[in-house]
Amino acid sequence: xxxxxxxxxxxxxxxxxxxxxxxxxxxxxxxxxxxxxxxxxxxxxxxxxxxxxxxxxxxxxxxxxxxxxxxxxxxxxxxxxxxxxxxxxxxxxxxxxxxxxxxxxxxxxxxxxxxxxxxxxxxxxxxxxxxxxxxxxxxxxxxxxxxxxxxxxxxxxxxxxxxxxxxxxxxxxxxxxxxxxxxxxxxxxxxxxxxxxxxxxxxxxxxxxxxxxxxxxxxxxxxxxxxxxxxxxxxxxxxxxxxxxxxxxxxxxxxxx
Amino acid sequence: xxxxxxxxxxxxxxxxxxxxxxxxxxxxxxxxxxxxxxxxxxxxxxxxxxxxxxxxxxxxxxxxxxxxxxxxxxxxxxxxxxxxxxxxxxxxxxxxxxxxxxxxxxxxxxxxxxxxxxxxxxxxxxxxxxxxxxxxxxxxxxxxxxxxxxxxxxxxxxxxxxxxxxxxxxxxxxxxxxxxxxxxxxxxxxxxxxxxxxxxxxxxxxxxxxxxxxxxxxxxxxxxxxxxxxxxxxxxxxxxxxxxxxxxxxxxxxxxxxxxxxxxxxxxxxxxxxxxxxxxxxxxxxxxxxxxxxxxxxxxxxxxxxxxxxx
Numbered sequence: 001x002x003x004x005x006x007x008x009x010x011x012x013x014x015x016x017x018x019x020x021x022x023x024x025x026x027x028x029x030x031x032x033x034x035x036x037x038x039x040x041x042x043x044x045x046x047x048x049x050x051x052x053x054x055x056x057x058x059x060x061x062x063x064x065x066x067x068x069x070x071x072x073x074x075x076x077x078x079x080x081x082x083x084x085x086x087x088x089x090x091x092x093x094x095x096x097x098x099x100x101x102x103x104x105x106x107x108x109x110x111x112x113x114x115x116x117x118x119x120x121x122x123x124x125x126x127x128x129x130x131x132x133x134x135x136x137x138x139x140x141x142x143x144x145x146x147x148x149x150x151x152x153x154x155x156x157x158x159x160x161x162x163x164x165x166x167x168x169x170x171x172x173x174x175x176x177x178x179x180x181x182x183x184x185x186x187x188x189x190x191x192x193x194x195x196x197x198x199x200x201x202x203x204x205x206x207x208x209x210x211x212x213x214x215x216x217x218x219x220x221x222x223x224x225x226x227x228x229x230x231x232x233x234x235x236x237x238x239x240x241x242x243x244x245x246x247x248x249x250x251x252x253x254x255x256x257x
Numbered sequence: 258x259x260x261x262x263x264x265x266x267x268x269x270x271x272x273x274x275x276x277x278x279x280x281x282x283x284x285x286x287x288x289x290x291x292x293x294x295x296x297x298x299x300x301x302x303x304x305x306x307x308x309x310x311x312x313x314x315x316x317x318x319x320x321x322x323x324x325x326x327x328x329x330x331x332x333x334x335x336x337x338x339x340x341x342x343x344x345x346x347x348x349x350x351x352x353x354x355x356x357x358x359x360x361x362x363x364x365x366x367x368x369x370x371x372x373x374x375x376x377x378x379x380x381x382x383x384x385x386x387x388x389x390x391x392x393x394x395x396x397x398x399x400x401x402x403x404x405x406x407x408x409x410x411x412x413x414x415x416x417x418x419x420x421x422x423x424x425x426x427x428x429x430x431x432x433x434x435x436x437x438x439x440x441x442x443x444x445x446x447x448x449x450x451x452x453x454x455x456x457x458x459x460x461x462x463x464x465x466x467x468x469x470x471x472x473x474x475x476x477x478x479x480x481x482x483x484x485x486x487x488x489x490x491x492x493x494x495x496x497x498x499x500x501x502x503x504x505x506x507x508x509x510x511x512x513x514x515x516x517x518x519x520x521x522x523x524x525x526x527x528x529x530x531x532x533x534x535x536x537x538x539x540x541x542x543x544x545x546x547x548x549x550x551x552x553x554x555x556x557x558x559x560x561x562x563x564x565x566x567x568x
Contacts, residue, residue, distance in 0.1 A: 040420030097367035102335035229398040
């Protein structure tokens, strides 16, 4: 049975986000809650998550943020550590289905009602203003929590001893390049896993050209290929081979340049 | 669908694909699928015939090349695709050179939201001849033909996202049946983010309609809701001088805007035969001011109210 999450009404998303202007994470913590009168559930199709379960989720996310230094400004390593831990938890323990995870208003509830202070800590305001995408779910590849669930879902490898190990293999900037900025590539989970595996292999190879430069160049090449290739049916080992070939081409090109 | 230019020859005229049909009722899928939720399974079927000899020849591939059909899907609000079927095309029929296939797919409802898009591709699996002629597909996975079908899901009302809530707690009229929550100043925003039909959980008749939608009195209530939502949204558009009657170029069905939803209501339920959208909109705007009951009656007639769920 699917677990249904509250969906924040659009007008309430706008109202709550407007009210965040200029407020610190600690101030936002005072307005956090596990319910909203302006949130609703899907009519059918599952069991509604309880307030206690939502509170437990909020407490877990907050605990992971505290481990990352909350409420002090986090460094890169702390942000990566927080992202990986929350991604695992959201994917492994919330019972959220891909369909429910595609609902923008679900993420708006989590970002604006349940843990707005943690999202504000993870993506701090600039000049007194927060970025709406990080809270409202208008772009699920950029929402503070939705993007983590999506990463965990795409990189999950049921055959591995630790199914979430691939998430730990690359940093935020590299994953962002793959998931948010090359969406045609990110749509094929097996391709994303192959890209991460090949990147890890290459990072350990001791070559002169930085692996990150090779990753970015090879992503451009793969993007061009996915315009006319359907890779979704191809075994992962063959996709990995294709990615390795593109990385070799990228390295040659970058070495010459 | 945007035209694609491939870096090799294709021959789409040699692929003949029927529309996707609903396995449940044997009819072609239209703009929306009724009765979807996370617990359901969407079962679709289509037949597809490939003139293999002609297609291979025109694409520059050898007779030994192997082809396959792949079907993948994704929900409108997410970019994550799933493959649901992969078929290797067998040896074509000797005299005609054609390969006929029936594609049966089952998509778990829990994977979906808002809009379902199903893409079918005919791909090269391998060409063992090692053919290196220019402008000939070589890579495994090269798409030789594709098509895409989108259908709206969401909620028991088919077209619309609905949610049961306590009107008492929401501060809405306590004994009402439903409330259409919409930000109509945002016509170009995604309908699935701006529109929600709230059903009053405190109202026993509504609660019964949610839990037992197939009961006769529940069906009448839900039919009335459908008519009311169509009239409510179209009425708002007719009163708004800034409503974009003409769809902007490149508007996507995979994520319909509020305006696109209203336009589809007008075309599906309120326009006259052979009447264009703009003409229908202007006529309905006059009618809404002069005689709004007539527009409601027209909606009832098109939606076969009451009794559409039993027919």
